[in-house]
Amino acid sequence: MKSSRLLSRCITNTNKNTLKLTTTSRLFSTAATPPPPPPPPPPPPSSTPPPNPTPAQQTVRQYGGLKDKDRIFTNLYGEHDIFLQGALKRGDWYRTKDLMNKGQDWIINEMKASGLRGRGGAGFPSGLKWSFMPKKSDGRPSYLVINADEGEPGTCKDREIMRHDPHKLIEGCLLAGFAMRACAAYIYIRGEFILEAKNLQRAIDEAYAAGYLGENACGSGYKFDVYVHRGAGAYICGEESALIESLEGKQGKPRMKPPFPANMGLWGCPTTVTNVETIAVSPTILRRGGDWFASFGRKNNAGTKLYCVSGHVNNPSTFEEEMSMPLKELIERHCGGVIGGWDNLLGIVPGGSSVPVLPKKICDTVLMDFDALREVRSGLGTAAVIVMNKQTDIIDVIGRWSKFYAHESCGQCTPCREGTGWLADIMESLVKGNAKMDEIDQIEELSYQIEGHTICALGDAAAWPVQGLIRHFRPEMEARVRAYQAQTQQVGRALP
Numbered sequence: 001m002k003s004s005r006l007l008s009r010c011i012t013n014t015n016k017n018t019l020k021l022t023t024t025s026r027l028f029s030t031a032a033t034p035p036p037p038p039p040p041p042p043p044p045p046s047s048t049p050p051p052n053p054t055p056a057q058q059t060v061r062q063y064g065g066l067k068d069k070d071r072i073f074t075n076l077y078g079e080h081d082i083f084l085q086g087a088l089k090r091g092d093w094y095r096t097k098d099l100m101n102k103g104q105d106w107i108i109n110e111m112k113a114s115g116l117r118g119r120g121g122a123g124f125p126s127g128l129k130w131s132f133m134p135k136k137s138d139g140r141p142s143y144l145v146i147n148a149d150e151g152e153p154g155t156c157k158d159r160e161i162m163r164h165d166p167h168k169l170i171e172g173c174l175l176a177g178f179a180m181r182a183c184a185a186y187i188y189i190r191g192e193f194i195l196e197a198k199n200l201q202r203a204i205d206e207a208y209a210a211g212y213l214g215e216n217a218c219g220s221g222y223k224f225d226v227y228v229h230r231g232a233g234a235y236i237c238g239e240e241s242a243l244i245e246s247l248e249g250k251q252g253k254p255r256m257k258p259p260f261p262a263n264m265g266l267w268g269c270p271t272t273v274t275n276v277e278t279i280a281v282s283p284t285i286l287r288r289g290g291d292w293f294a295s296f297g298r299k300n301n302a303g304t305k306l307y308c309v310s311g312h313v314n315n316p317s318t319f320e321e322e323m324s325m326p327l328k329e330l331i332e333r334h335c336g337g338v339i340g341g342w343d344n345l346l347g348i349v350p351g352g353s354s355v356p357v358l359p360k361k362i363c364d365t366v367l368m369d370f371d372a373l374r375e376v377r378s379g380l381g382t383a384a385v386i387v388m389n390k391q392t393d394i395i396d397v398i399g400r401w402s403k404f405y406a407h408e409s410c411g412q413c414t415p416c417r418e419g420t421g422w423l424a425d426i427m428e429s430l431v432k433g434n435a436k437m438d439e440i441d442q443i444e445e446l447s448y449q450i451e452g453h454t455i456c457a458l459g460d461a462a463a464w465p466v467q468g469l470i471r472h473f474r475p476e477m478e479a480r481v482r483a484y485q486a487q488t489q490q491v492g493r494a495l496p
Contacts, residue, residue, distance in 0.1 A: 063297060063367070064325030064333070066304060070296070071320050072284045073306065078164035082199060084206040087167035092283065093210075096171060097218040099286050100178050104135075107179035111282065113290030115302030120147055120275030121352070121381045123370045126282075132262040133180040134270050142182040142270040144173060146279060147243055148189040148196075151235040153353040153404065154384035157306040158276035160318050162189070162196040165280070166203035172279035173226050174217055175286060180272055184225040187276075188243050191230045201228050235408035239456040240273035242410070253410045254456035277306055297323030301369035311387035312339045324369040331387065339389055346390045347472065351381020353401045354461030356468025357394070378468065395477060398469045399427035405462035416459040419450040423466055430477055433484025440477055444470045 068074075080086050087093065099107070112127030133142055146169070150158045161169055173185040189197050204226050207213045217224045229247055231237050237246045241255035244266050265271025281303070285293045294302040301323045307330065308318040314336030321330060327350065331337060338345045345360045350368065356378045358366065366372055370380045388394060406420040426443045429435040447463035454460075470477070 063322050064329055066296075066320060066322045070304065072281050072304060073161065073165055073168070073320050075165045076160055076306075076318065076320065082164055082166070083203060084167060084210060087165070087203075090165075091287075092167045092171055093212055093218075094287070096174065096212070096283070097220050099175060099283075100218065100220045100222065104179045104181065107175060107286060110286055110290040111179075114285045114293040115290075115297075115300065116278065116281065116285065116293065117301070117303075117370060118275055119277035119281075119305065119382070121152070121354075121379075123380065126274070126278055129262075129274070130176065130180055130272060132260075133182070133272055134262075135181070137181070140269040141184075142180060143266045143272075144177040144180060144182040144185040145240075145243065145247065145266060145271055145273040146173065146185060146187040146276055147238060147240065147273055148187050148193070148276050149231055149238045149243065150190055150193075150276075150382075151233075151238045152382050152384060153401070154308070154310055154349065154386045155352050155382040156308045156310070156384070157318050157382070159193055159196050160306070161276055161280050162193065162200045164199075166200045167207070168280040168283065169200070169276055170203055170207050170213070170226060172282045174213065174224055176272075176274070176279050176282055177224055178217075178220075178222055182272075183223065184227065186247060186266070187226065187228050188237070188247055189228060189230055191233045197228060197230060204228065234410075235404075236410045236456070236458060239458065242456065243273060244271065251410075253412050256455060298367070298369055298371070301371055305368075305383055307334075307368070307383045307385060309335045309385040309387065311385075312389040312392070313337065313387050314339060321368075324367045324372070327363050327366050327368050327385075330368055331385070335387075338387060340391075344389045344391075346388045346392050346394060348388070349386040349465075350383070351379050352384040353386070353404070354457075354464060355379040355381045356464045357388075357398070357472065358468070359472040377471070379464075393431075394469065394473055395427075395480060396431050398465050399424070399431040401465050402427045402462065405458065409458060409462075413454040413459065415450045415453040416462070419446060419459065420462045422446055423450070423462060427466065430480065433480040433482075435481055435484075437478060437481055440470060440474065440481075 074090050108127055108131050111130060116126040117123040118126055148158055148162060177185050187200065212218050213224060213226055215223050231246060234252045236242045237252040239254050240261060242252040244261065245255065246252040247266060261271040261273055263270060296303050303323055304320050305323050306318060306320050309331060310316045313331060317335060319334050327348065345363065347357045347359050348363050349355060349357050350373055358376060358378050362376050366376055368380065373380050388397065402424040406424040409416045409420045411417040423443065423446060426439055443466060447466045450459045451463040452460065
């Protein structure tokens with residue numbers, strides 16, 4: 001970008017200098033100046049279109065550097081009043097009734113126009129998902145369920161919303177629930193989130209007391225209730241149908257689909273399950289317009305996003321930025337860079353532990369959005385960026401994640417129940433190097449036998465980290481095996 005600006009500046013300066021020389025030049029002959037020749041006739045119109053501009057003439061859009069006036073979460077760090085009075089000063093609950101009076105179809109159309117994609121990991125278009133809910137009731141009530149479980153390792157964004165800006169979520173529940181013709185919202189919050197649940201419940205009580213929820217929500221005549229339900233810490237309950245099962249008081253095990261929740265969800269009624277961040281941004285989108293939100297990020301990757309960066313960076317943090325920002329710039333601008341410098345980088349997991357790791361050569365240029373990361377065979381996920389420098393044992397990291405997924409498998413599907421355990425066992429051997437070379441190929445084939453063969457995506461989440469490790473760090477794995485073999489041979493020769 002800097003080079004293109006410099007080139008365009010040079011071209012502009014050159015044109016200015018040429019114009020100056022032309023207008024200040026003089027004729028030093030003493031002869032009379034002849035009259036100027038008549039202007040040439042204009043060229044005939046050409047049917048050939050003008051040539052495309054050269055790369056130097058094109059303006060390359062750069063993403064990132066979100067301005068404060070465009071931030072949705074203005075109390076992300078709890079620097080101001082968390083509860084109702086502070087929320088009102090930040091613009092929450094401002095003319096919410098007027099937004100509801102525009103109608104359910106208007107709300108859904110604005111969400112479609114915004115290009116918002118689910119912030120929980122799948123990235124499904126939110127407006128389209130909302131539109132799946134029935135417009136006419138068959139006698140069953142409709143429900144909105146908020147997935148506030150946030151069990152993905154490395155993810156720490158939704159808890160900041162509930163802890164420091166809960167009214168954004170609650171107002172979003174009302175507007176989204178109204179658009180889907182739901183009578184209530186259930187916020188399924190992770191059991192370990194003690195402070196977050198406390199702040200959220202207090203904010204809900206404030207909203208009821210102010211008339212924003214209840215029999216006549218915001219004076220609109222629409223009845224809407226919000227409830228908080230605490231989970232018990234199972235990772236599998238982050239999957240929408242397992243969450244519904246847990247909410248109903250059953251074991252958290254995913255359901256077969258179809259039927260989908262929009263047809264038969266909570267208590268057999270139409271239900272939409274969506275993420276905290278997805279709902280919390282909706283009031284601002286509706287106030288400022290879908291086109292405003294769509295102006296950020298690349299096409300099909302619109303909007304702003306909460307990123308949570310952890311690992312080997314100088315300043316781990318959660319922050320809001322524009323979608324499609326370069327990963328390298330994101331880390332250097334907001335996190336103070338990699339510990340030991342960018343050249344000390346080994347790899348980055350861009351979207352939580354369930355997406356494949358990327359090596360430095362890809363991290364140098366990749367953009368942080370759904371499509372760019374999919375093109376390099378990884379994913380945005382929850383935008384939980386885990387940075388690892390060269391002092392990291394990458395094989396051990398993936399091995400520990402394999403143990404995590406084996407432990408969290410609900411055991412319902414055979415490929416996941418058996419396969420995740422095998423992954424963990426083989427990875428434990430590879431961490432030590434006590435394995436055969438062909439076991440690397442075996443574990444890769446095993447991961448593909450798990451991927452796509454389970455009811456939910458936990459099998460994929462267990463397989464992808466292993467696939468990313470083999471794809472980009474196979475030489476390190478082979479070196480570990482050779483080093484162990486050499487060590488055992490040396491010990492064997494030393495024995496009497």
